[in-house]
Amino acid sequence: xxxxxxxxxxxxxxxxxxxxxxxxxxxxxxxxxxxxxxxxxxxxxxxxxxxxxxxxxxxxxxxxxxxxxxxxxxxxxxxxxxxxxxxxxxxxxxxxxxxxxxxxxxxxxxxxx
Amino acid sequence: xxxxxxxxxxxxxxxxxxxxxxxxxxxxxxxxxxxxxxxxxxxxxxxxxxxxxxxxxxxxxxxxxxxxxxxxxxxxxxxxxxxxxxxxxxxxxxxxxxxxxxxxxxxxxxxxxxxxxxxxxxxxxxxxxxxxxxxxxxxxxxxxxxxx
Numbered sequence: 001x002x003x004x005x006x007x008x009x010x011x012x013x014x015x016x017x018x019x020x021x022x023x024x025x026x027x028x029x030x031x032x033x034x035x036x037x038x039x040x041x042x043x044x045x046x047x048x049x050x051x052x053x054x055x056x057x058x059x060x061x062x063x064x065x066x067x068x069x070x071x072x073x074x075x076x077x078x079x080x081x082x083x084x085x086x087x088x089x090x091x092x093x094x095x096x097x098x099x100x101x102x103x104x105x106x107x108x109x110x111x112x113x
Numbered sequence: 114x115x116x117x118x119x120x121x122x123x124x125x126x127x128x129x130x131x132x133x134x135x136x137x138x139x140x141x142x143x144x145x146x147x148x149x150x151x152x153x154x155x156x157x158x159x160x161x162x163x164x165x166x167x168x169x170x171x172x173x174x175x176x177x178x179x180x181x182x183x184x185x186x187x188x189x190x191x192x193x194x195x196x197x198x199x200x201x202x203x204x205x206x207x208x209x210x211x212x213x214x215x216x217x218x219x220x221x222x223x224x225x226x227x228x229x230x231x232x233x234x235x236x237x238x239x240x241x242x243x244x245x246x247x248x249x250x251x252x253x254x255x256x257x258x259x260x261x
Binding site: 036039043044051053054 | 129161163187189
């Protein structure tokens with residue numbers, strides 16, 4: 001019984017794949033075993049070196065998707081403050097705006113007649 | 114002086130300058146540059162305490178830097194040694210008992226070798242490093258003994 005799958009672009013053999021997996025596993029273990037075994041877990045020894053400063057929490061160093069627009073939002077802070085206040089999430093407020101603006105437009109268009 | 118027996122690896126050094134006036138720092142550089150050339154023996158400065166065997170500290174340590182120095186020391190892998198270069202770190206020097214000084218250094222972290230001087234000569238610094246090396250070898254043997 002042959003385990004080799006031959007395709008136009010090459011061949012695939014799971015036994016060979018497992019052999020290479022084991023080989024790379026051994027190489028990885030050899031590299032790992034050359035490491036320093038005397039380090040102490042759950043101490044400063046496993047933390048990154050930041051010029052002696054404490055490591056900030058993940059929340060503080062995380063770049064959020066919204067941070068892409070940070071400069072834009074910061075520059076137009078006054079405008080966004082008003083806009084966010086208007087966005088109450090209440091449908092009745094939106095209908096009121098709709099009717100109010102509609103009334104103003106209607107007044108401009110036919111009010112002078 | 115003891116005999117170096119263990120050349121399993123080169124000695125890597127991290128230099129923490131805590132409010133130093135640069136005199137000691139420039140002597141450390143003199144140790145590494147071609148006249149004394151400690152790099153011949155693999156003694157070199159590294160950019161992170163996590164790669165270092167020896168911590169070189171210069172200067173009287175200001176209060177703001179004390180916790181950072183402690184953290185740097187704690188991040189070094191074992192076995193490790195601390196060498197204080199110059200009078201400021203050794204005793205406080207001319208800054209002794211100043212309101213903004215947290216030192217001498219041995220009040221912040223454990224110190225293994227003192228190299229007094231203002232600034233100490235490169236020969237004295239090399240001697241201090243050799244003493245630190247001997248200490249590290251002894252600690253390494255102790256660690257190996259514990260592992261067995």
